[in-house]
Amino acid sequence: MLEELKKRRAIRNFLPQPVGxxxxxxxxxAATYAPNDRMRExxxxxxxxxxxxxxxxxxxxNYLQQRFPTKPHLVESSMKAVTNTPLIIxxxxxxxxxxxxATIDNTFAVSSAxxxxxxxxxxxxxxxxxxxxxxxxxxxxxxxxxxxxxxNERLVGTxxxxxxxxxxxxxxxxxxxxxxxxxx
Ligand SMILES: Cc1cc2nc3c(=O)[nH]c(=O)nc-3n(C[C@H](O)[C@H](O)[C@H](O)COP(=O)(O)O)c2cc1C
Numbered sequence: 001m002l003e004e005l006k007k008r009r010a011i012r013n014f015l016p017q018p019v020g021x022x023x024x025x026x027x028x029x030a031a032t033y034a035p036n037d038r039m040r041e042x043x044x045x046x047x048x049x050x051x052x053x054x055x056x057x058x059x060x061x062n063y064l065q066q067r068f069p070t071k072p073h074l075v076e077s078s079m080k081a082v083t084n085t086p087l088i089i090x091x092x093x094x095x096x097x098x099x100x101x102a103t104i105d106n107t108f109a110v111s112s113a114x115x116x117x118x119x120x121x122x123x124x125x126x127x128x129x130x131x132x133x134x135x136x137x138x139x140x141x142x143x144x145x146x147x148x149x150x151x152n153e154r155l156v157g158t159x160x161x162x163x164x165x166x167x168x169x170x171x172x173x174x175x176x177x178x179x180x181x182x183x184x
Contacts, residue, residue, distance in 0.1 A: 008118055009172070011127025012081065014162030018049070019087045023124050027089070027161070030120035036109035037102065042094035043110045046147040049087055057082050059146045060135040081135045085160040089117075090143065092153035103154075110156045117159065127164035130157045 028045055036042060048056050060082045064075040082088070093110040096102035114130055121128040136158040137143035144155055 004119065004122070006171075008122050009127075009168045010129040011162075011164045011168070012129050012160070013165035014085055014127060014160075015165055016084075016086060017163045019126060019161060019163070023126065024087065024089075026124060027117045027120050027126075030116045031091075031113035034109060034113035034116050036112070037105040040094065040096075040102070040106060040109070042106035043113050044092045044094075044149070044153060046090040046092070046149070047087070048090065048147075053082075053085075053088060056088065056143075056146060059142050060137065063137060063140060063142050064135070078134050081131065081160060085162055087161040089159045089161065090147055090155060091157045091159065092147075092149050093156045095152045095154055097152075107154065107156055114157050114159065121161060125163065126161055128159055128161045130159055132157065 024047060031043060031045070032041075034043075057079070061075070061079060064078050068074050091110055091114055093106045094103075096106065118128050118130065132138040138155040138158060143158065144153075149155065
């Protein structure tokens with residue numbers, strides 16, 4: 001298990017090859033088994049490919065242009081994250097009215113679901129990165145509106161998925177757990 005966890009990496013560059021329906025469904029099924037408080041199963045998935053992905057490109061482009069009006073190079077380089085991705089899955093979490101604790105717990109559950117998808121992606125020879133910032137648009141209204149999410153949903157992740165352009169072999173240095181642990 002530790003070896004599998006070490007192998008999981010954020011993959012940001014993909015081949016143009018599309019991801020087949022069976023593999024997409026396997027990712028979604030993996031998410032389904034994530035732990036979640038009181039079985040609220042608070043997740044919803046929005047799958048963007050081909051036509052809808054092209055439309056999302058425009059949403060991301062408009063956002064970037066508005067955000068960085070004087071930095072066309074930054075806009076252009078940031079757009080590659082969308083234009084070079086064959087599949088995007090936006091994952092939302094349910095907001096529980098008048099219950100902040102439950103709403104936060106729902107986000108925890110959705111985060112677990114995304115991790116399951118990430119590990120499943122690796123096992124299917126796919127690469128994935130969970131984006132929130134930039135074209136991830138998780139903290140903006142543009143993507144929420146575009147996918148048609150309700151006001152009872154909060155965006156948690158914009159998952160960029162595809163066949164990896166290359167394998168990452170460098171190890172990402174991590175802080176030893178001893179430095180992050182207090183034994184009481
Ligand atoms: C909640 C969350 C948000 C992230 N947002 C972004 C993002 O907006 N853009 C990006 O390039 N990577 C993003 N990442 C990926 C991290 O940068 C990446 O996981 C981290 O650098 C560790 O590298 P590794 O996944 O290869 O181990 C995000 C990861 C998480 C868990």
